[in-house]
Amino acid sequence: MKRIIALFFVFLICITPCFAEEFTNPPITDGAEYLTSGELEGLSAKLEEIRQKYTFEVAIVTENEMSGTSAMASADDIYDYNGYGAGANDDGIMLYICRSTREYHITTHADGMRVFNERGIKYLKNNLIPYLESDDYYHAMVTFADLADELLNMAANGEPFNEKQHETKDILIILACAVLIPLLIAHIKTSNQLKKMKTAVENDYAANYVKEGSKRLDFSRDIFMYSNITKTEKAKNDSGSHKSSSGRTHGGGGGSF
Numbered sequence: 001m002k003r004i005i006a007l008f009f010v011f012l013i014c015i016t017p018c019f020a021e022e023f024t025n026p027p028i029t030d031g032a033e034y035l036t037s038g039e040l041e042g043l044s045a046k047l048e049e050i051r052q053k054y055t056f057e058v059a060i061v062t063e064n065e066m067s068g069t070s071a072m073a074s075a076d077d078i079y080d081y082n083g084y085g086a087g088a089n090d091d092g093i094m095l096y097i098c099r100s101t102r103e104y105h106i107t108t109h110a111d112g113m114r115v116f117n118e119r120g121i122k123y124l125k126n127n128l129i130p131y132l133e134s135d136d137y138y139h140a141m142v143t144f145a146d147l148a149d150e151l152l153n154m155a156a157n158g159e160p161f162n163e164k165q166h167e168t169k170d171i172l173i174i175l176a177c178a179v180l181i182p183l184l185i186a187h188i189k190t191s192n193q194l195k196k197m198k199t200a201v202e203n204d205y206a207a208n209y210v211k212e213g214s215k216r217l218d219f220s221r222d223i224f225m226y227s228n229i230t231k232t233e234k235a236k237n238d239s240g241s242h243k244s245s246s247g248r249t250h251g252g253g254g255g256s257f
Contacts, residue, residue, distance in 0.1 A: 023051060024083035025059065032062035032099040034137035043138075046145050054152045056111070057085045057092025060141055066098045071105040071254050074098065076244035079107055087111075095128075095144045096254075097137065104132060105254030113241065113251035120151050120161040121253040132257040 027047035030040060043060075050058050061078050068074030075096035079085070085092045089110035097104045106124060108116045116124070124147055131140035151161050241251050 028060045030062050032064050034062055039138050043141055050149050055086050056152060058148045059084055059094045061094060062097045064099050066101055071096060071098055071103040075105040075107040076250050080244055080246040080248055085109060093148060103256050106252045108251040115151055115155040115160060117162040125253060129257060
């Protein structure tokens, strides 16, 4: 009997890998060659662990030259036409970076649009941009992996980022009230005390201080000398729900760095 039980457990151990999700693509395709071999190996293992943990696609793709008409189109098409995604609906998220144009885009699909909602994407972007702008691509990718794990864990516990986090503007309003209200009260009290101390009488007319006949103005005119116009290129920023060239719906966001 003990032998049968032991054989049963060995059988379970042997078939367990069969239930793991099989992903078509590697977690990282570094066409731009941002990563060293060691960085690529370590980060790939990290992303693969996240993939299997949540049965959810989490991938990174970089290119030297943009393969699509925009960073958003490139990310969407790579995701759609190359078999990315997990489960029957191809749930997932992908970070796309183009070296030549210095643009990036985060594309989401299916359940990825719920897990990484609009505020979740903003959270990702705010944390990635500093690394991208300083050309620290490795830490940008590590941050992407860590935050993807964080938001997936929140969603798995029934509390997606959108439901748990407070709006930044709400936090700023609370902080402003906490600081400004005491200052306003102090200002009112101080002003009342200062008014009691004033003994001088105000004179609202400057003419009383000018000697009669000491100044004469024959004429006046305004002369326009020159103008200086400065133009700043508006940063590209594709975001929100949209249809890709394949007809599938994607979410996400991105921009230039």
